[in-house]
Structure formats: C-alpha cells, structure tokens
Amino acid sequence: MPWMSWEPELSVGVKEMDDEHRExxxxxxxxxxxxxxxxxGRELSHLVERVVARAKAHFAHEERLLEEAxxxxxxxxxxxxxxxxxxxxxxxxxxxxxSPSALSEEFFDFLRDWLLHHIRECDKLYGPSLNAKxxx
Numbered sequence: 001m002p003w004m005s006w007e008p009e010l011s012v013g014v015k016e017m018d019d020e021h022r023e024x025x026x027x028x029x030x031x032x033x034x035x036x037x038x039x040x041g042r043e044l045s046h047l048v049e050r051v052v053a054r055a056k057a058h059f060a061h062e063e064r065l066l067e068e069a070x071x072x073x074x075x076x077x078x079x080x081x082x083x084x085x086x087x088x089x090x091x092x093x094x095x096x097x098x099s100p101s102a103l104s105e106e107f108f109d110f111l112r113d114w115l116l117h118h119i120r121e122c123d124k125l126y127g128p129s130l131n132a133k134x135x136x
Contacts (some may be wrong), residue, residue: 004112010119013127014065014135019117020058027051028111035103044103048095052088055102059070059085062123071126084114084120 006022031047059081066074087110094102130136 002029012123069130
C-alpha cells in the first residue's frame with residue numbers, strides 16, 4: 001500500500017493539473033519508500049532533486065494557467081507555492097550537506113499534509129475559474 005494515494009476527491013477539474021498531482025504523489029511515494037528502505041545517499045539525492053524540479057515545473061505550469069484564466073486569487077496561490085519551494089530547497093540543501101535526517105518522517109508528514117491541504121483547499125478553488133475559460 002502506498003504511503004500517499006490519489007483519490008477522486010482530489011480532482012481539481014483540470015486534467016493536466018490532476019495528472020501532475022498524481023505524478024507528484026507518485027514521486028513522493030518513491031522517495032518515502034526509498035528512505036524507508038535505507039537507500040544510499042546518492043540515489044536519494046537524485047530522487048530529491050527530481051521531485052523538487054518537478055514541483056517547480058508543476059507550480060510554473062499551474063501559475064501560467066491561473067494567469068491565462070485571470071484567476072482572482074492568483075497572488076495568494078503563488079505565495080503558497082513560493083513557501084513550499086523554499087521549504088523543499090532548505091531540506092534539499094540540508095540533505096546535500098550530509099544531514100540524512102532532513103528526510104525525516106516528520107518532513108514526509110509535512111509534505112503529505114501540505115500537498116493534500118493545498119490541493120483540497122487551494123487548487124480546487126481555481127477549477128471553476130479555469131473551466132469557465134475553457135481549460136479542463
């Protein structure tokens with residue numbers, strides 16, 4: 001059983017965003033499983049770099065869609081993304097500097113809680129606005 005699962009209730013009504021959210025959940029599951037299996041630092045480092053890069057790309061894509069739809073809450077949404085990327089980069093830097101504890105269960109719980117909250121409470125709000133602009 002995966003540590004984190006995609007559920008239909010997480011759909012924001014925009015296929016591209018739903019697909020990217022599924023991908024991020026899958027990547028977080030991969031890192032979590034690798035950490036639990038005590039994989040070597042080099043492999044974990046690569047996984048962390050991949051998920052941070054993918055999160056940045058996803059946020060940029062989402063922000064382009066919000067701009068295209070002239071979403072009224074875009075500024076607050078962008079700030080949420082910025083805070084998450086700053087946290088992820090901080091953990092990534094600590095991990096690269098030799099602190100394997102940066103990838104603690106507490107950090108994974110934080111990631112899961114943040115992502116699920118962000119999708120349910122923030123991303124789901126933009127779905128109708130994007131749909132109204134023909135973005136499904």
